Amino acid sequence: MGEGYQEKLRRLAELLLSANYPMALTGAGISTESGIPDFRSPGTGLWEKIDPFKELSRSALMRNPARFYEIGLPRFRQIRSAEPNPAHLVLAELEAHGYLKGIVTQNIDGLHIKAGSKNVFEVHGHLRTCSCMRCGKEDSFDFLVDLVESGVNPPLCRFCQEGVLRPNVVLFHDPMPRAFYDAAETLQYCDFLMVIGSSLQVYPVAYLPARVEKLAIINISPTPYDSKALVVIREKAGKVFSDLWEVLRQKGKV
Numbered sequence: 652m653g654e655g656y657q658e659k660l661r662r663l664a665e666l667l668l669s670a671n672y673p674m675a676l677t678g679a680g681i682s683t684e685s686g687i688p689d690f691r692s693p694g695t696g697l698w699e700k701i702d703p704f705k706e707l708s709r710s711a712l713m714r715n716p717a718r719f720y721e722i723g724l725p726r727f728r729q730i731r732s733a734e735p736n737p738a739h740l741v742l743a744e745l746e747a748h749g750y751l752k753g754i755v756t757q758n759i760d761g762l763h764i765k766a767g768s769k770n771v772f773e774v775h776g777h778l779r780t781c782s783c784m785r786c787g788k789e790d791s792f793d794f795l796v797d798l799v800e801s802g803v804n805p806p807l808c809r810f811c812q813e814g815v816l817r818p819n820v821v822l823f824h825d826p827m828p829r830a831f832y833d834a835a836e837t838l839q840y841c842d843f844l845m846v847i848g849s850s851l852q853v854y855p856v857a858y859l860p861a862r863v864e865k866l867a868i869i870n871i872s873p874t875p876y877d878s879k880a881l882v883v884i885r886e887k888a889g890k891v892f893s894d895l896w897e898v899l900r901q902k903g904k905v
């Protein structure tokens with residue numbers, strides 16, 4: 652790692668320690684080291700294999716729910732079996748030590764919560780529960796998975812016996828959930844935002860970094876916000892946050 656990297660790491664630590672209300676905005680890139688492919692990395696991104704707008708959108712679910720689950724269930728299962736990696740774990744420790752006020756995540760994998768983070772805004776939903784598209788009743792996502800795996804596809808609501816169940820994730824063409832508006836509201840207090848593992852190409856989440864005074868970007872590939880950021884580190888998140896933790900330890904901060 653060149654001098655450039657160490658210097659950037661020191662700058663990142665300085666910005667974090669001097670911020671009044673530091674937060675993080677994470678995307679699929681923070682979970683690739685947990686074994687979950689992201690969406691747009693060349694060669695491995697999920698969207699190179701299937702067309703999300705066709706296969707995993709709200710209209711696809713309404714049009715052909717059985718096919719939606721044929722395509723989606725393997726990915727949902729892969730996501731649910733993943734474990735947090737050092738980047739998730741260090742972010743949880745930073746919050747526990749008072750150096751991070753909250754995380755806005757586009758990820759539905761729940762890995763920030765599994766890692767111990769408390770103030771997490773899941774702006775694209777999560778895979779813990781599902782809901783009936785007819786009567787609106789909620790159920791556990793495990794129930795949905797068990798149904799489909801036992802051959803009941805599409806999975807039907809056990810309360811009204813008729814409605815098709817849908818995951819409580821934000822699909823293309825879905826409205827944004829309450830968590831998105833809560834995140835936008837909280838970001839008004841944020842004076843330093845670390846963007847971690849997101850290509851920042853999907854709106855409205857990609858509007859959020861524009862509202863923050865100071866930005867740091869930890870992302871392997873370029874993003875539209877790089878020129879606005881005070882520091883851009885083109886390294887794996889797991890490495891950057893393990894090294895950042897070491898810098899804070901040497902400063903006697905953790």
Ligand code: APR
Pocket residue numbers: 677678679680681683684689690691692696703757758775847848849850851852853869870871872873886887888889
């Ligand atoms: N460390 C740092 N960056 C990484 C790593 C890593 N280990 N692995 C991948 N990246 C970077 C990639 O270079 C890419 O720029 O993370 C970024 C992930 O970008 P996307 O795949 O576009 O994921 P994301 O930004 O979360 O997508 C936003 O799009 O399809 C929708 O709803 C879906 O929430 C998703 C949204």
